[in-house]
Amino acid sequence: MPKAKFNDIYEDLKKKIEAHAYPYQSLLPSEHELTEVYDCSRNTVRRALRGLIERGYAQAIQGKGVRVLYQTPEQSTFRIGGIETFQESAARNHLNAETRVIHFSEVRCDEALSDKTGFPAGELLFDIRRVRYLDGKPLILDKNLFRADLVPGLTPEIASHSIYAYIEDTLGMTIVTSKRRMTVERATEEDEALLDLGDYNCLAVITSQVFNDNGIQLEYTVSCHHPERFCFEDTATRQRTTAR
Known part of the structure; x- marks a missing residue:
């Protein structure tokens, strides 16, 4: 070798x-x-x-x-720990993936949106909503904001496949860091209408800020996950301190 x-x-x-x-x-x-x-x-x-x-x-x-130490995780369609795309998750789980773009527009970042997302006020952003399907079942509602100047040429067609593949393979940008916050939130009427929650009334919500290799934020995303296919995985190492 x-x-x-x-x-x-x-x-x-x-x-x-x-x-x-x-x-x-x-x-x-x-x-x-x-x-x-x-x-x-x-x-x-x-x-x-x-x-x-x-x-x-x-x-x-x-x-x-x-x-x-590795064991095959149960109920691990979506993993929190790396920066894995929806298509990559589907391929890893041998599932058929489909993304439907239900909203695509441009929005100017105002002060309130800047405080919420971390984008500079005045920046032009792509505002995208996508429903992610696995084996025909709607499992994720993604609410994406991307900086338009960092992702030029982005279209609904690209968004229906893989935005990250476009960013990395076509634009040649390197995605490095994702800061995430995970919460459990009550489902809204929009969530219930789009995700077919059945008897569930809550979602796992992942809020992410994503940065490129220059340390510039290119994305802010809120991903609402159906609880049936969501699993949080982490590895922690205990660091003992000297008792006083």
Whole structure:
């Protein structure tokens, strides 16, 4: 195998863990074995393993090696923890995805909207509403605002597929950071009409501010998720402090 960078090794190990080639609670091959498999330095392997540990896929056990912690999550159609698009979520879950644009317009950001979203007052924004379907069932109502000067040429047709694919592949912009807040909120009449909630009267609501590699905010989105297919996942490491 040609020399691999640590990120390539990380992705390969991650895929194998998710496919249960390395089952839950098993030990990964030793650093020495991995350097031979990937034809790389021990430092490169350590960087890849560190990525798995930081993302909760594994844990370093002193004197033993690196133990797999990953378990296939239940009810995890949508994950909070990375910046994953709707299309990527659908592909990961082997589901048929469809996006319907129900509103597309331009709006000038005023002071009130600036305070709410973080966009500078006076900026021209694309105001978009989309309903996301998986296997024919409406599961998400997305309320998006994008800076028009950062996403030139955006159209309803593009919005019905993948705005992120357009931003990254066509415009060549790098999306880096998403600041998120998660709440549980009572469903509005609009939510009930568009998402077919049945007996549910509440939604998981994710409010996001998204920034590019220059640290400039390009997006503010409120995503209202049907509770049947929403799951919050996180990995936390306890840092003990000295008691006083």
